[in-house]
Amino acid sequence: MKFNSELDNIRTYEAGKPIELVVREFGIEPEDIVKLASNENPYGCSPKVQEAVSAIVDKMALYPDDSMYKLKEGLSRRFGVNKHEVIIGSGSDQVIEFAFHAKADSNSKVLINSITFAMYEIYARHVGAEVIRTQSREHDLDEFYALYLEHKPSMIFLCTPNNPTGESIDAESVKSFIAKIDKETLVVVDGAYMEYTHYKDSDKALMPHELIAAYENVLYLGTFSKAYGLGGMRVGYGIASRDIITALYKLRPPFNITTLSLEAASAALEDEAFVQDSIAKNFEEMERYKEFAASAGINIIESYTNFVTLCLKNDQNSSNVALTLLRQGMIVRDLSGYGLNALRVTIGKPSENDRFFELIRPLI
Ligand SMILES: *Cc1c(COP(=O)(O)O)cnc(C)c1O
Numbered sequence: 001m002k003f004n005s006e007l008d009n010i011r012t013y014e015a016g017k018p019i020e021l022v023v024r025e026f027g028i029e030p031e032d033i034v035k036l037a038s039n040e041n042p043y044g045c046s047p048k049v050q051e052a053v054s055a056i057v058d059k060m061a062l063y064p065d066d067s068m069y070k071l072k073e074g075l076s077r078r079f080g081v082n083k084h085e086v087i088i089g090s091g092s093d094q095v096i097e098f099a100f101h102a103k104a105d106s107n108s109k110v111l112i113n114s115i116t117f118a119m120y121e122i123y124a125r126h127v128g129a130e131v132i133r134t135q136s137r138e139h140d141l142d143e144f145y146a147l148y149l150e151h152k153p154s155m156i157f158l159c160t161p162n163n164p165t166g167e168s169i170d171a172e173s174v175k176s177f178i179a180k181i182d183k184e185t186l187v188v189v190d191g192a193y194m195e196y197t198h199y200k201d202s203d204k205a206l207m208p209h210e211l212i213a214a215y216e217n218v219l220y221l222g223t224f225s226k227a228y229g230l231g232g233m234r235v236g237y238g239i240a241s242r243d244i245i246t247a248l249y250k251l252r253p254p255f256n257i258t259t260l261s262l263e264a265a266s267a268a269l270e271d272e273a274f275v276q277d278s279i280a281k282n283f284e285e286m287e288r289y290k291e292f293a294a295s296a297g298i299n300i301i302e303s304y305t306n307f308v309t310l311c312l313k314n315d316q317n318s319s320n321v322a323l324t325l326l327r328q329g330m331i332v333r334d335l336s337g338y339g340l341n342a343l344r345v346t347i348g349k350p351s352e353n354d355r356f357f358e359l360i361r362p363l364i
Contacts, residue, residue, distance in 0.1 A: 168197045
């Protein structure tokens, strides 16, 4: 059968390997597997989330509240924005997808960083848009601006902090960059790990309400999958001017978030102490990765997230190292597909990190 030609150029997104797959492929017991590959919160979510979800399991026969009143209320309070400036997606991934369908087509260009979240390119290809990438590894906003002038893209993505490198852009630089962009170009600021940046360095932290108050063409993205520990529930959000949100809403399928997911996210927002505590532990453990890298003589990119990128030496091959680790039940992300001889490792609990150091030391 012939399919839309756009599909010819799309490679299926490779998600971090689930534990179940490693159990099947390598015959390793589930309790011996450590997954440090998808930047999930190793401490999970607040116990209050489980209580809240358990209390409504009898509601599964009914369609969800499609107005998403409670979660929108929670998000608008949390971020100091109006409810009509918020859209909720099945992961922020879905909001990215809406944005592409709202703004790009086969005559459009989309400007992204050389190394960044893989889904931008995949969604660009869904709509046949051309992807322009910078050259520098980390976001260089001068280069972004030069490429913007040259190509006049209809969308620009700033992933800050960036996945899979962990770097974060100075907030002031982001703002002065957006100020130079014409109002017809949608600037998407993907803050999937912004909670971590807020904790580590306020100079790099962006506030969605400030962005949308100053710039009508910005779409800020956040997610419950990372710091909030709800990757399995699939809830993300976009915050933007009413104009942008109205356009995205036209693309939203009804009931795109389940009742249980809406409840889980609302409850997670109520327990900020839990999230802050796991972020504090994250950065304590990150110090151990820095010490490890120094002792092994390998480079680590300064990270503002819950993962680190370990750049291996030339005589070490990241795919081989990742595979050897996988055979021993340690799942990390090989970045060779991004053109980096590097591993992205989610910072786990202390015991999981111990295991990682133990297994990788003989390999590098
Ligand atoms: C994880 C991630 C997302 C989205 O995750 P969802 O689970 O779909 O909310 C978006 N952008 C970046 C950079 C991410 O790392």
